Amino acid sequence: MSNYTGEKENLTDDLFIKRLHQIFDPISVPIIMVNKETEVVMINESFADYLGYPRSQILGKKVETVDPNTRFPYVIKNKQPEFAHKHKFINGHTALVHRIPVLDDDGEVVYGFGMVIFDDLRQLQQVLEKNKLLEGKLMIYQEELKSMRGAKYSWNSIIGNSVIMQDVKSIAAKAAKTDSNVLIVGESGTGKELFAHAIHNDSKRFDGPFIKINCAAIPKDLLESELFGYEEGAFTGAKKQGKVGKFELANGGTIFLDEIGDMPLDMQVKILRVLQEKEVERIGGNKTTPIDCRIIAATNRDLAERIKENEFREDLYYRLNVVNIEVPPLRLRKEDVEILTLKLMEKLSHSLGKYVSNITVDALDCLKTYNWPGNIRELENVVERAINMTDSETIEIQHLPTFIIAHNPNEQVEPTTLTSLRHAVDEVEKATILKCLKAVNYNKLKAAKILGISRTSLYEKIEKFKIDAE
Template sequence: MKVSRLLLDALETFPNFVIIDKNAKIVYLNDSYANLLGISQEHAIGQPVVDIIPGTRMAEILKTGKPEIGHLMTLYDHTKQQDITIACNRMPIYRDGQLIGAAAVTIMQDVVHTVSQLNTELSAVRKENEYYKHELNMLRNQFDSLNRIVGHSTALTEIKQTISDYTASNLPILITGETGVGKELFARAIHELSPRKLNPYVKINCAAIPAELLESELFGYEAGAFSGASKTGKPGKFELANQGTLLLDEIGEMPLTLQSKLLRVLQEQEIERVGGVKTIQINVRIICCTNQNLQQLIREKKFRSDLYYRINTVELKIPPLRDRKEDIPELTEHFIQKYNNEHDTHVVGANTDVLQLFQTYQWPGNVRELEHIVERLCTINQNQIITPKSCGFLIDQISNTQQFLGNKIADSEPLLAKSEPAHTATSVPASEMSWNDLAQKIQTTEREAIIQALLQTNGNKAKAARLLNIDRSSLYYKLKKYNITK
């Protein structure tokens, strides 16, 4: 059986390649196989294959005439001086329908090592897959805007449902609430859940721009419209938000002259640039935010009633944090995770005494204030759980402002007023106080305040909750917690 030089060179590229004739004698054995067997190629040629390759089944191929694919066999590797398991293919060779020999080639060298390596690589792929699945879930949550609004209180759940009900519409929405409740977060959620989510989301703070510049910021201006104007003109926020959503933050600060022009834009869906003479058609959904009482501004002739009713088609009243304190633990955990990621800290969480302390505070700065306090606590407690020992500044703040449980109870005492002389806030610095004693005093004072409120309202829980400036669900929780049965 003669083989051309080119073919022989090609066969040398295969791992462990061997050819036998119909008498099961080796016709060709490539160099890699000879090295593995610890013999020379010349020695192998003409020898029975079973004498050269221990355990081979090539003679069986001559008997059956059928190929064997992926068969495992163990050989002693003289190059590594150890047994290895290889996987090989054995194929019969036919000419004119007659079986004239067989060939075999290794398809996997050292199966055990290869499988182990594959398992290692597979584990790495699985780990990477889990990472990307986690990242995908994070991205899904990121784009699921309602999930970014943290909390499951009744009030918040109702607001989320209202958002879901109206996101598909083009109705103007008015978002009201105190400073720091997160009104802009709700506005963005409305846009991202609406059919306009792929179009621009533009926002402007009406209180942050001088009145004389606000008009050009909103409606744009033509070239040379006023001194210092761009030579090419400039589009306003309405044009930039075309086909999308425009957030008018602090709408209560808008001058009356602009309120009139805004009303016309909402009715006609067209604008004119400052210094321009032609109208520009727009398609913009308006969301307005304010922390002011617009109805009071109407009575004071500071806000147009017709504009109020035009932007107030749907109103979202975002409750202050003090009215949804059941959301505080979830918000705290959310902010801890946020600042762990941002500052590379590893804060485990906040213990129950800290969460109880948070429940006693009225949070005049709302969610924003809670976020800033958690960020400060994460900085102090980089690799541990947050405890009351780190909260001296907040305890002093509660005591100094007398906002513990609200200040609507006339005779309500400051946080530490009933402490023993050795532990009073005036005689001992916060850093030297017994934190366990403090937590107990907080709970004692809270229990006494609830009992006092119930006595003043003759046991009327709804009135007592209003007197304490907390919602009824929080009051029922505390009644059960302190075993108050009145």
Template sequence: MTRKRATIPPSPNNLHTIEQAVRAFSLLRDFFEGAIIVDAQTRITWIDARYRLLLKLAPDFDPIGLPVEEVIPHSLLRRVVETGRPILLDIMNFDDRQFVVCRIPLKDAKGNVEGAIGFVFYDNVDYLEPILQKFENLQKQLTRAQAALIHERQTKYSLSSFVGTSEAVKDLKSQVRRFALRDGAALILGETGTGKELLAHAIHQQSDRADGPFVAVNMAAVPEALLESEFFGVAPGAFTGADRKARKGKFELAHGGTLFLDEIGDMPLGIQAKFLRVLQEGEIEALGSNTVKKIDVRIIAATSQDLEARIADKTFRPDLYYRIAVLTVRIPPLRERLNDIPLLCETLLEQTMRASDQRGWVISPEAIKLLQDHDWPGNVRELRNVLERAAAMAPTEILDAAVIQRALPPSTARQRMPVQLTADLATTLADAERQAILEALATSGGQKSVAATRLGVSRSQFYEKLKRHNIAV
């Protein structure tokens, strides 16, 4: 059955537009290889004889009135008509050939689109080989950069990265798996060095947002003056010296994924209200901008501080606390899962550098027992440091009790005192922490930064512990 062709005559205005386009083409025909015009319905209304030859159309074939795609399958003239925007330079495939083309909308005096005209610059892209090669190289570089950026924003750890087989760890992993299936905000509580960021990665990796970005911010590491721009972004020229291009904030970068806020207890009170509003409204406004953007982000926060105590002394907003503590995970300290130390040592020593002639580190049972008798105020991070120190001091690949004794902080490689059934656990732990702080200060000559490093805690956490235990230095 022969397809009936449209025979609607063009309007007088449209005829005038076509005549103007044809006249313009005739003036510039020496610079082009051919041209074609379509109407507002992208039906062909005119085609240059040279374009017919390029397309290898039969002499008795009349394309007038046909949709342009029936003659030129890869034409983008329909997009130009629908958007009213030109495509000034493009490479169009036709059979086994490539044309360098330009497409321009045709508008009437009122700006209404009445059609479009397409020009063929070259029927052989060899002329553009240097430019195309450069474009291809730039495209490859961009692809590699995007892949690297995506890799950096993906999770680095899974739940299997959290090492341990104790009941405490089994219960923790079971809880994390359940929480990962939900999309509510999560708060991870745990002492320094317990693996809070690792668990945040694991929650994201097992959630429906696993394909989205994972963006981490350490609240203690960002100056207060920069927090607003860090989270919400900066509009072009928002202040003197600002970039002319917009800079995305962490919320926008984490759109569709997870934003991890480490040490949220250090968030200044001044920004907490703005942060709370974002969580409530799901909208952000860049610094210096009047445009509101919708964001879809899951919040995972972590802290080693007592947020309820911070609420009591009015340095942390209770409404923000209830927003971020929808799902709460507590990571047990290493002293509560000492049976995991042999497996942790095996895993950590696999990651510890060794000489090229060594097969691998071996730790003796006596050394393991010595490690299990330590209180570990710095938790797994401190254990890693002790093992690395021991590996550096060991004359062979054998880490025995003598090497571990020297690697442990002074006066801490001691037998644990048995906990009396009548003792208050919180008091016992607080006394142990206070004693460890005093010993670290004594061995560091009163230098707080050195003592904090020995204990495996940040300076801000160390100062908070000094205040909590009423230790004046």
């Protein structure tokens, strides 16, 4: 039997009821107790006031005479509790109530316990609407935080239908599904940062922070504090509350170390320690903080050469270079120039507020012929200039810079001479590559280094000239 009945056996009925009222009267929540005949044996002041009767007029009466809509008879008969049940009282109030049958050891009902958990559904509606508003604001703040500390780009942001670009995207997509460190290499302006964003957004860490830092843009004496943070009073000029470093901010997510090939050697040692120990120590601190973040690094430098020149640590290189992604330059995927130009026209027209949607065939041919040493970044600048130059919705050849027009094949005086010249250049290039391959016993990696080109470029040329490189 319950404690209530156990105590009642040692008390008179009046003393028992008095004890219950002493317990429940200080509670502002309306509470009631009935016996198995549904007679009210206890009701606290809060509930009596809510019903609008003196307590003396309620005690001892059947609860259905006080509140004809009560469901206590049903609850006691079925021995099943009701939680958060919507109930309309005789005084017109609508509330949410609990009704709970109290059973003895034989499973028989001895009491019914009830309480009002929300005495005004209009107030509840206001609370829910306020909570919904707060949730909406929270979502907005979360989105703003993500825009500040999150990755902005996805695979759709990386434009290119060429075979070489699809292969690179395929490798990067596979890397995204792992938690291994990634090294992205490629010339300036090829879109290395886009790959870093896309890898993070397609990884299991997508909802974590994406923290980026340009290792070449921050002065050497500030780089350590940016990466690892510092404690209060660590040095002159330090913030009073100290500062959280980028690695700590990236905990649970990804840190993108751009231009890592320009990182000073002493900092490379500390990055290596973070990779090995998975913990950081703030400047001026005496304790380490464990971190869980993935590292994506990028560089336009030849790290193999930097290692030979003792400008980059070999052990760090192998720690970072778990998955290597080589982003090809635009000159090796000129079939992508057209789609890139159209996408850039759409993007820049929106940002410049000037609608330009067409480009002539001659103008497009000029763009395809040019070698783009500045890669996609240079193409974007050229397209932006052309949009500013045109007075219509079409980019024409005269809207392009002079150095681009100079590469227009239609401007060549003698097409046959041009063909002969190109053929001669191709023959020399083919012979040089073949000679180099033979010299290194067809080791393509060594051949690419000797020729001063990337492996991707070498494979392209082998295929172009139909060289038997086996």
